[in-house]
Every structure is written in C-alpha cells, then in structure tokens.
Amino acid sequence: MRAALRISVLALVLSAGPVAFAQEGSSEPTPAQVRVAAEAFDKGREAYKAEEFVEAAEQFERADNNAPSPAAIELAIRSRDKAGELDRAATLASLALKRHPEDQNLLRLAGDLAKRARPTLFELTATCDQPCDLTVNGKLVHGTPDTQRTLYIAPGALTVRAGWSDNRSDSKQIQAQAGSQGELMFAAPAAPAAGGAKEPAELTTTGPVPEGSPQKDEGAAEKPSGWSPAVFYVGAGLTAVLGGITVWSGIDTVNNPGADRVRQECAERMQGEDCALYQEGLSKQRRTNILIPVTAGVGIATAVIGLFLTDWSGKRSAESSAQRLRPRVNVAPYAGVDGGGLQAIGRF
Template sequence: MAAADGSPADPGNISVEERAEAADAYDQGTSAYLSERYELAAHWFERAYRLVPTSTALLQAVRAHHKAGNSIRAANLALQVRDEYPTDERSKPITEAVLGAVQPTHVLVQAECEKACTLELDGALVRHPSFFVTPEVEHSLKAAFDKGETSTFVQGAAGSTKKVTLTAPASPSAPPIPRWAFFSSLGATVALGAVTVWSGIDANNGVSAYESAARSASSPGINNGASPTPAEQAQSLLDEGREKERRTNILIGVTVGMAATTAVLGVFTNWKGESRDAASKRIEPSIGVSRNGGALTIKGRF
C-alpha cells in the first residue's frame, strides 16, 4: 500500500511469492484487456500494482479504466502515475489526455499529512494524496494517524484545486487524579504514622534498660564467665537502640513524604469532576525524595 505522501512500497520488501502473484495478475489483466473486458482488466492491473508497484501496471490500469468509462478513477490513477513516476516519458501522453478530460469538470484535491497517515474519502480508502471529487458537493476527508484521527470537509467548484493539510491530533492529556487515589494515600499515611509512633515508643522503651546496663558496666562486679558482662550487655543494648532509632528515622522520612503526597493529592484531586482540559491549564505537582530531604515542584500553564 502506498503511503499518504504518495511513495510506493519499498521493492526490497517484496517477496518472490508476491512477484509471482503480480506477474500472474498482470497476465490476467492483459488477457482481459485484449478481450475488451476493461473493468476486469483494470481490477487485475491494480492488483498487480499493489503487489509489485511498477509504472507499467499502473499505466495499464489507467488505460483499462478509461476504456471502461471510469473517467474519475482513470484520472486519479493518472495523477498517481504522474506524481510517482515523473521521469516516465512514455506515460505522459496518456496521463495528460486523461487528466485534461476530467480536470475542467471536477475538483482536484491535494491532501497533505504532517505525519504518515491513511486517507479516507467519504468512507473509502484513498491510496494517493491527490485525487478528483465531484464539484459543489461536500466531501468528508479523514486522516488516520498512529495515534488518533483527524477529519475535515472539502468542497469546490469545477476546475478548482483545493489544498488540504491534515494535522495529527494532540496526544491525550493524562486523566485527572481520582478521589480514590487521595483516600488510598491518606490511608497509607495514617498507617505509616501509626507504625512510626510504635517504632518511636519501642525505641524509647529501651533507653532505661541501656542506662541501667551502662551504670552496671562502670561499677565493680563479679562475672561468672557464663553470662555477658555488664559492658557487653550495654553495648548490645546500645546497638539495638541505634537500629531502632535508624528504623524510626526512616519511617519518619517515609511518613513525611507520604503526608506531602497526600496533601498534594488533596489539593489537585478532581473533586468536582471538571474536565482535564480546565485542570491542566492551572498547575501540575511532582514530588522528589532523597536522603537529604524532599522537593515539591509545581508547574503551571495559563
């Protein structure tokens, strides 16, 4: 299939089987043309071109459609021959004659997509971006891009040329923050706060035991050799206390970060169900956390 910019398929991507099918289709078209079955001949020549794009197959399709009385289809294919094979001198007399008969009574549309697209005219696939339409009639033109579609209408007087540029739709905005996200964050913050409080109490509970062991370690006493000495007990309790303190500090940092996230979500949650377009014009928050602290960044669009 040709792209919307009119470029034919890459010959390097054509398989041996496709070449064989194209040759068979071309032979079928030639046989039908010689038998004056021009509609059938045009079908086979177009099939041969779709399989293996060549100026010969496309030009034969122009001739067959012209003979069959399909003047607009013949002219559209003649435009394709002219645009894709501008150096093919043998095709020019035929394409110029076909185009000269159609252009004064129809509208020439020259469509252009800013990105690769597939065109549809009135619901039918368009394989080349230049084509004729009937005059004084509103025609629907749609371009399908990788992400989304764009549509417009084309209308003109006989003999006129209409140039249409189709732009890919903008990427959809991120959805607004739902209410459940705020309440989930709030629940997580409360849970982390409870764990942090427990951790702080647990760490403080070990202080008196450590102080008692420290006093014993500095006092003379007798050790039977089987139990840890007061100094060892004090060191063990000190290490345990430091671990609990470290755990509590980490929990405090995480809880503070979670609380900040919850606060931001509370501010920017879509409580009233307003559209994202309206919300996106204001501000967008983001949070960063590191060992040295955190950062809250707010970007605004007006």
C-alpha cells in the first residue's frame, strides 16, 4: 500500500506543472537561480520519462544546486538509483536526510538506500574544520560546502580532496572496503594575506642630478625587430650575379654551337638526336632553363626580405641618437644692472 502511494506521488510530481523551489537558511535564491532551477527540473522530468536516468539525475542536481528543494533532490536520488549508481544515490540520500529531516518520504527513501548500500559499499564520514567542497577520485560530491558529509563509495583505492576559497585544498588517500566504515578529517590551510606582498616603491627625486651621475638617454633607440639590411643587399647582389649568368647562358645556348651548325653537321652525319652537337646544345638549354627559375626565386625572396623582413630604421635611429647626444652650445647677449655681455648656454 505504501509503495503504491509513493509511486502515485512520484508520478504526480513528474506530470505536474512548475515546482516551488525554496532554499533553506536565511538566503533565498535569486529570480535568475529559480529560473535556471525550473528549466533544469523540466529537462530532468522529460529525461526521466524517457528513461534517460543519468541525464535526468544531472538535471535534477543542477536544479537543486540553484534552488535546493526536497522534490529536486528526491528525483535526483531516484534517477541515480535507476541508473545503477547506488553509491551516488545513497550519498545524495544522506544529504537529503540532513537537509530535510522532517520529510517522511525522504526518510523512507534514505533508509531503504542505506540498508542496500552498507553491505556492498564503503561508508565514509568526511569532516572539515571549515565548510568545504569534496571530490572523490576527481568527481565533485553534490551539495553546498559543509563541515561534515556522509559518503557511500565503491571499494578500492580512493583520493578524497577537500577544497576551500582562494584555491586552498587538502587531500587524503584511503583504501575502501565493502561493508566497512571510515572517517577522514580535513583542515583548511591558512588563507593568503590580503593584498599579498608589495614591491618597494620606486625612488624618485625632483632635485638637480649630481654632477657625474649617469643619465638615461631619453632618445635611446629600441632594439631592431627585423633583419639587418645587409641580408637584403647580399640577396640583391646574388640576384644580379645569377641574372648575369642566366643571360650569358641563354646567349651561349643560342650561339654555341648554333642551330644552323647543328642542323648541317647532324644532317650530314645522319645521326639524328644522337648527334654530339645536338646533345651539346640540348645540355646548354637545360642549364639555361634551370638558371631562369633559380634566379627568379632568389629575386622574389630578396624582394620579400626587403619589403617585409628588414629593419630599415636602424641607421636612422643611430643617426638621430648621435644627433641627440651631440653637445649644443648657444651664445646670446644679455643685459643687467651691472652691464652687459655674452653668455653661453649649452646642453651636454
């Protein structure tokens, strides 16, 4: 009879309209959080009906994160259980029992899950000296930061980590055994000092600089960011040399031995393409055909270097720096109550 009643209530929740969300404690969820929780709850309800229980559990947990409610966490528990994740279902049930001890439906559900979980899982009580988040083997345990949680975990080697604000954490290892219980205590590391260490302020002076003190050249040129112009000049020279060789090769190919001589001598000897003069001319033609693209490639590379990769400001920067560092002396007349004269005003 009670089982049939629970099934009827669950069906009513899954088929009903919007669910009212309320957050325990003095802090109420914001309207934006309530909206996110309602959307997640609706998605979880649809996934549960489609028997996609893992997706349903994730959506119900998302709804519970934004606006905790008995309905959201109960459906998250049932979804994890339906998905075959007894450890996560029993852990959620222990949280629900702690948050809603007056909810009879959750009391019955949590008792049933604990009874099934204890023989096959490891029951761990994790205690923190300050409210903390928990992860087990890298998986976040659902719920808000708390000082104590009861976890049901599959047997095996475990790494349990507690986390606090300012990226502080404490990690412990434990060997979990089926049907056993254990306890871990976590202490929060000290929080970093507010503001952190400050660097000493730079010393500045407003008075005259003592004679002989080194001064920073305000016009000091920045280090060049491109290649030296010498690279471009080398490329340009190489292009000119290759161009000259290519022109000579083309002329030599045409004139030596020359088409008429090749045609005449090879025809007289009736050697065809095996004629020595013909092969000589063919070899020179290949040489010229190779030189042409090589020369063009070197020329194009030199142009790219000159246009985009060369720092042409180096020479001008050096000249302007030398000009700024050159002493300047101005001579001007002056007049005063004691007479007049000339005065020299200089910058060194």
